[in-house]
Amino acid sequence: MSEHSAYILFGGNLGDVRSGFQTALSHMKKSDFQIIQQSGIYSSAPWGFAAEYDFLNMCVWVNTSLGPSDLLTFLKTLEVGAGREPSSTAGYASRCLDLDILFYDNMYFKNEHLEIPHPRLHLRKFTLVPLAEIAPDLMHPVFNKSVTELLNECSDESEVILV
Secondary structure (H helix, E strand, C coil), X not given: CCCEEEEEEEEECCCCHHHHHHHHHHHHHHXXXXXXXXXXXXXXXXXXXXXXXXXXXXXXXXXXXXCHHHXXXXXXXXXXXXXXXXXXXXXXXXXXXXXXXXXXXCCCEECCCCEECCXXXXXXXXXXXXXXXXXXXXXXXXXXXXXXXXXXXXXXXXXXXXX
């Protein structure tokens, strides 16, 4: 069984988000994921839309035997299990749990449902700040820049606060 390294962004702004994070982590551990490291939890305003509540985010580094598509399917199952319902509108929306694959091994992967590295991770401080906490020297395989370099070059002026 081959092990793959993945970085996953946890996010949410509805309900007991911290509990949702812990439940998702617990399900991952029971499903033979090895949690290598997790960041602190950060608060930030919604990105790309207006919402009543700020978001909480954290990044988790895991080892898994799942391939990229199977990992996405597993994460979507966790989201639905946490109560996430498909959005009826296009674009961003509030949610109880959102799980995004940021990096998977040192690869570029794209199909109709998934693109890795996440195509907008370099634009969002709410992603880069917790990722830089656990993997500052991780190299983006397309941009050939470290997470720290991406954070330093990020034009997003949002405030991201460790809570």
